[in-house]
Amino acid sequence: MNEEVIAILVLWTFIFIYSIFGSIDFGSGFWAMVYHEHRTSAGKIANRFLSPTWEITNVFLVLLVVAFVGFFPKGAFTLGTVLLIPVSLILFLLAIRSAFMVFSYSVQGYRKTMFFISGICGVLIPALLITVLPVSQGGYISGFNGRDVLLIGKLFTSPSLYMYILFGLTSELFLSSLFLADYSKVSKQEGAYRLYRGNALLLGPLTLIAAMVTLMVLQPEANWLIDNLYDQRMWFILSFLAFLVGYGCLWLKNSEMDTAGKPRLALLAIVAQYGFASYGYGMAHLPYIVYPGLTIYDAFTAKETFYSLMIMYAVGLAILTPGFYVFWRLFLKDKRYLQQE
Amino acid sequence: MDTVVLARAFFGTSLAFHIIFATLGVGIPLMIVIAEILHQVKNDNDYAIMAKRWTKAFAVLLGVAIPSGTIVGVQLSLLWPGFMEIVGKVISLPFQIELFAFFIEALFMSIYVYAADRLPKFFRIISVILVAFGAVASAILITAVNTWMNTPDGFKIAKDGTIFDVNPWDAFFNPSFISSAFHVSVTAYMTGAFAVASIGAYKLLRGKLSKNESVYHKKGFLLAMIVGLVFSLVSSFSGHHSAQILHEHSPEKLAAAEGLFETQRYAPLAIGGFTDPKTEEVKYGIEIPWMLSWLAAGKFDTKVKGLYEFPRETWPPFYVHTLFNVMVGIGFLLLGLAAVALFFWWYYGKRKKRPYPRWLLFLLIFSGPLSMLGIEFGWIFSCSGRQPWTIYRVQTTAEAATQSQNLAPLFLLFIGLYVMLGVLTILILTSYFKRNPVSKEFEKYSGY
Numbered sequence A: 001m002n003e004e005v006i007a008i009l010v011l012w013t014f015i016f017i018y019s020i021f022g023s024i025d026f027g028s029g030f031w032a033m034v035y036h037e038h039r040t041s042a043g044k045i046a047n048r049f050l051s052p053t054w055e056i057t058n059v060f061l062v063l064l065v066v067a068f069v070g071f072f073p074k075g076a077f078t079l080g081t082v083l084l085i086p087v088s089l090i091l092f093l094l095a096i097r098s099a100f101m102v103f104s105y106s107v108q109g110y111r112k113t114m115f116f117i118s119g120i121c122g123v124l125i126p127a128l129l130i131t132v133l134p135v136s137q138g139g140y141i142s143g144f145n146g147r148d149v150l151l152i153g154k155l156f157t158s159p160s161l162y163m164y165i166l167f168g169l170t171s172e173l174f175l176s177s178l179f180l181a182d183y184s185k186v187s188k189q190e191g192a193y194r195l196y197r198g199n200a201l202l203l204g205p206l207t208l209i210a211a212m213v214t215l216m217v218l219q220p221e222a223n224w225l226i227d228n229l230y231d232q233r234m235w236f237i238l239s240f241l242a243f244l245v246g247y248g249c250l251w252l253k254n255s256e257m258d259t260a261g262k263p264r265l266a267l268l269a270i271v272a273q274y275g276f277a278s279y280g281y282g283m284a285h286l287p288y289i290v291y292p293g294l295t296i297y298d299a300f301t302a303k304e305t306f307y308s309l310m311i312m313y314a315v316g317l318a319i320l321t322p323g324f325y326v327f328w329r330l331f332l333k334d335k336r337y338l339q340q341e
Numbered sequence B: 001m002d003t004v005v006l007a008r009a010f011f012g013t014s015l016a017f018h019i020i021f022a023t024l025g026v027g028i029p030l031m032i033v034i035a036e037i038l039h040q041v042k043n044d045n046d047y048a049i050m051a052k053r054w055t056k057a058f059a060v061l062l063g064v065a066i067p068s069g070t071i072v073g074v075q076l077s078l079l080w081p082g083f084m085e086i087v088g089k090v091i092s093l094p095f096q097i098e099l100f101a102f103f104i105e106a107l108f109m110s111i112y113v114y115a116a117d118r119l120p121k122f123f124r125i126i127s128v129i130l131v132a133f134g135a136v137a138s139a140i141l142i143t144a145v146n147t148w149m150n151t152p153d154g155f156k157i158a159k160d161g162t163i164f165d166v167n168p169w170d171a172f173f174n175p176s177f178i179s180s181a182f183h184v185s186v187t188a189y190m191t192g193a194f195a196v197a198s199i200g201a202y203k204l205l206r207g208k209l210s211k212n213e214s215v216y217h218k219k220g221f222l223l224a225m226i227v228g229l230v231f232s233l234v235s236s237f238s239g240h241h242s243a244q245i246l247h248e249h250s251p252e253k254l255a256a257a258e259g260l261f262e263t264q265r266y267a268p269l270a271i272g273g274f275t276d277p278k279t280e281e282v283k284y285g286i287e288i289p290w291m292l293s294w295l296a297a298g299k300f301d302t303k304v305k306g307l308y309e310f311p312r313e314t315w316p317p318f319y320v321h322t323l324f325n326v327m328v329g330i331g332f333l334l335l336g337l338a339a340v341a342l343f344f345w346w347y348y349g350k351r352k353k354r355p356y357p358r359w360l361l362f363l364l365i366f367s368g369p370l371s372m373l374g375i376e377f378g379w380i381f382s383c384s385g386r387q388p389w390t391i392y393r394v395q396t397t398a399e400a401a402t403q404s405q406n407l408a409p410l411f412l413l414f415i416g417l418y419v420m421l422g423v424l425t426i427l428i429l430t431s432y433f434k435r436n437p438v439s440k441e442f443e444k445y446s447g448y
């Protein structure tokens, strides 16, 4: 394996991790809004998870950008130029959301506004984030190399974009429902558990349908991708099997509650499902970062920088792991936090 | 306005906004650490209350520091793609390490805020120390990138712009890194201390305090003044060192800062006034003979380069003279103010047992905002004084800038955002502390 491929693998791993955590984070914001005044504790549970974790998730987002710039500077150049407007909008929404998260913690009066803002942003931000995918497949950028511009009109009138968004949103809500089902179970909140499990049961199949339709409406410029995806079909078959396993786990016997399901297992299987699919998708996308003008080889950083970055990742991970462990113990496991009133 | 000017204005505005919260985000955690430690050492609950209240304020400020930082971080790629292309190859290392610092800060901040009641005392202090460490580390690391722009190192560039022979660590430890990183950190500590002092001075001046409250505010005020004095002293020395680095590595910047046109030995220091572009000299300033040469390298016969030494197209804008003067002026003003304030504290409080002079409290209310102004002017000086270069003698600002059009509406949108966040922050802080006055804390406070 050459350096470029290692770099894209590391980057893709970060993207994958962020897409899972980001889905759970933004999805929780959405559910906290929807169930704000629900008779079960579903809204509270979502919020209890969100309060200490959103900052960490936000750091992951920044990590993505920084890793991208470090590994593929030319890619940052192209995407930075082209995505000025959508990314600025994301930043704008993120800023409002984060600020209100913190403000509401300090001043009770802002709670309602916060739920609303964070819930709406929880839908809009992922929808904007996913526009990167169709753009990277080609057909929406004109004037390569000279001066790149995004064909905003074409992008926002293309059915392909909306199918991507639909796929992104159903996935986000599916993953976050599953996660919150598990979190409710650990917190021993049966009402909330039942609710989130039901959501997951409904959303799971919807994500599959959305994925199929997305592939069908891809614009002609992306034919290269379809061919490549077909070559990677092994991964998609694995992914589908993982889905069946995960979905099945929601029907297993639950030893602690009346409602069926082993949500922890289900969540793991579904994460594997997305893992396989992302890997297949990523492989199919190679070697292009942006089709057809920019490959990982054109965009790659200086070798020396690459190696020092890799060393720093190893060191950083070693330093941070205990911190993450303590964090997990305190907020995702500690009964005193989970089962407070 | 053309795109480059717009991009500069846009980015400068975003940074000027971020830096307010970022600086307090570095300065206040130090105060919290000191309060937590004093609480343990002196076994005095007032310090625990201080730590708790400052943490509250800090959490709110962090809630703006993080998104505004995310904005500037991503905007670098959006507005300066040409610059980031080189950054990615040469100096992405500190950016990368900075993220670990962010993780540390964010992790332990959540732990300190949301899990304090479930933690043993010892671990609580460790958490808050790690928060402070993460904050200052992130400041130092981002400064590494900025200093590299001022004194680039660790790579070679061919005629066609290809970058080769990269050494990321040399880029990191570029010639101005140590001095600037130190200056940035101590000025942030100084600003955190004066921000606290401002509030203490305001409370004491306004009066209507119960005995407990008055004792509480006096302790906080005294602590802040001591920390402020120490760090303003260190700041002035470290600023002096930064100026010597300018003399060595960015002579145009120093020349512009001083409004010096002719290269000369026994160069004078020009204080105040402004640089007149027509006559090419400093008007209405006070000149101290020989002083600049002495400051630049410790000898009166040091030769200091003037602007005529360099091609006109590479002169920094003349207004940096004013920016520099204001920063330095604020530094000495606050140093003096803190010294006087502490002297009176001792003289009136311990010796004469007379009330503290009110005019002094009144002046001290301005110490926090002034210190913040120093930070703003210092940064604008550093960034504008580098013009027309983004990377000194490697890449001009025009080459670095984006070619996208439609910046103007986005700029307006973000100005609106900053105004809104700024106003909300003030509202939230005042309404929180109004509803939870210190007196309430005393009531419910019965130790940990």
Ligand code: HDD
Residues within 6 Å of the ligand: B150, B176, B180, B181, B183, B184, B187, B190, B191, B235, B236, B237, B238, B239, B240, B242, B243, B244, B246, B327, B328, B329, B330, B331, B332, B371, B372, B374, B375, B376, B377, B378, B379, B380, B381, B382, B383, B385
């Ligand atoms: C409270 C804020 C504050 C105060 C009182 C001072 N400074 Fe400062 N100064 C900064 C805040 C600052 C800063 C915001 O932190 C800067 C901007 C860029 C940097 O590296 O630090 C800075 C930069 C900066 C630079 C430019 C470094 C560069 O561009 O590479 C010089 C030469 C000085 N300072 C010198 C001084 C001197 C001689 C001071 C005398 C008291 C002083 N500063 C007080």
Ligand code: HEM
Residues within 6 Å of the ligand: A055, A058, A059, A062, B015, B018, B019, B021, B022, B023, B025, B026, B062, B065, B066, B067, B068, B069, B070, B071, B072, B073, B074, B076, B102, B103, B105, B106, B135, B138, B139, B142, B143, B184
């Ligand atoms: C010297 C100037 C600066 C100082 C002292 C500073 C300091 C800080 C601090 C203390 C935070 C909050 C950290 C946290 O808890 O996450 C922060 C956030 C951030 N800053 Fe700055 N910053 C400075 C300039 C910049 C610049 C120029 C950039 C961009 C290139 C930047 C990028 C960021 C980012 C991306 C975040 C958010 C990280 C997150 O998601 O937590 N900062 N900064």
Ligand code: HEM
Residues within 6 Å of the ligand: B008, B009, B011, B012, B013, B015, B016, B017, B019, B080, B083, B142, B143, B145, B146, B375, B376, B377, B379, B380, B383, B384, B386, B387, B389, B390, B391, B397, B400
């Ligand atoms: C430490 C981190 C910082 C980095 C890495 C950084 C980087 C940059 C870059 C890339 C530019 C655009 C290119 C250029 O004009 O040279 C710039 C310009 C600018 N920055 Fe900084 N900056 C930092 C801190 C700050 C802070 C904290 C402020 C404000 C208080 C600031 C104020 C400005 C201004 C006003 C400009 C426009 C300069 C002009 O056009 O005259 N910078 N900076």
